[in-house]
Amino acid sequence: SNAEFFSSTSGLEQLLRTEVMLMIELQKYVNEIRQHADILQGEIDAIKSEHLSAANSVEGYLNNPVNAFRLIKRLHSDWETFESTVEREPSRTNFLGAMASHRENLSFPTQEDFVGTALAMTRLQQTYQLDVGELASGILNGIKYGAAMSWQDCFVLGQHLFSMRDFNNTVPWLQQSMQLLVKQSYSKESEALDFMETVMGYHESMGDYDNALHLINHVLAVQPEERLHLLETRAHLEQLISDGVKRGLMHEVARSPDDYHISREYRLYQQVCREELRPAPAALRELRCRLFAGNGRKSTYAPYKLEELHLDPYIIQVHDVISARDTAELQHLARPELQRSQVYSRTGHEHISANFRTSQGTTFEYTDHPIMQKMSHHVAEISGLDMRSAEPLQIANYGIGGHYEPHMDSFPDSYDYSLNMYKTNRLATGIYYLSNVEAGGGTAFPFLPLLVTPERGSLLFWYNLHPSGDADYRTKHAACPVLQGSKWIANVWIRLSNQDHVRPCELQRDHEISLPYKDYK
Ligand SMILES: O=C(O)CCC(=O)C(=O)O
């Protein structure tokens, strides 16, 4: 199948099932070869005991015609039988055959999945400034969640980052790999030392001479006699370090200055995700919580527990809008339909997968299910907007490391509406949180700078446009990478058409305030 595993947690259970099947297969193989080995061991033991009795008196033994016959018979035919049983032994072929068919029939991650998880690991490490050592031992923000990574795991990750020419991230993972390796008792064996030499070569080629020298010293300390060829490299490295030479891959491929990931805006975003930035205390003091009877028409479900998160632009979170049961049901309905989330390409005409949005999603009509109808109804009551201009409900699931980098939900001025069934821009966004998230995964507004914590059953709501219809660039927002857990949301997007009675268009343009954020960089 072409299902993707890294962009959502919801497919990972399949991989666990795959591994269970493979373990059963391998166990079967081990049992078979063990049985076979037992039989052969029996033969060896029998011959050994004959030899033992022969050892008492070789002559006496061989003078016995039966013994002589048995020795000749053994060498003439028994050993041939042993050889042919080994040759015909079916367990190896059986195992490989079964594996081949499992590869056909079971779910396996693709190269893209592997690349995706590797990227997710470095994204988490960078966004949350995690210590590689802690991350590798399964610790996130001081809490041990996962199993520890082996030195091989860290090496494979480092090697992959190297092949992607992401040298800054390669270094700490290779370093971690070697730190874990030297703790192993076999790290003094030749094979492990060979391996260290290989990793030394990576560091040297990247221009990370300190780590290269460190490894050489380690290898030489264990096998000074056998590794004389390293002396020259060591002297060379020491020279480079004392001369302060900056050479090698790490220094050659500096990031291009227009890379978004080193922009001021991206830094703000990461700081908001880490909760290093938050709105000023004076702004927070203005915010109110209230019970809200609904906007306009008579409400069925009011009062709503409305919490203001920001006043200008106006952003609210309404608590307990839908029940935990409903959120579970929505996840259940969406799960079989999930596909890798797409984004509009620059031209706006095609949908594409992108590294800056890794999640899986699917859409529903509000009429598809009573819960969805209720969700539409709630947004109508809370916002007063006409839901006939709502796009289909979009449910999304983010796996570990899943994120959506800062973006506007509204379309740029250059957008060509003629090819889109909706002829107007996205006025408002509602996000239903269908799960809590154990760590990370907040919705970040880098410019405000606001971080919204996902809370199961709550609804986040804001306007993307000024009353003039111009984009309010201050509402640029993002989904911070999920650090632990699985994040589920449902997006409600409401277009500008038919909304005049609730949100009259201003003829005066009033968007100056957001212009500085348009091309913030
Ligand atoms: O997942 C989130 O918190 C934000 C999602 C979002 O901005 C979007 O899907 O457009």
Ligand SMILES: [Fe+2]
């Ligand atoms: Fe968005």
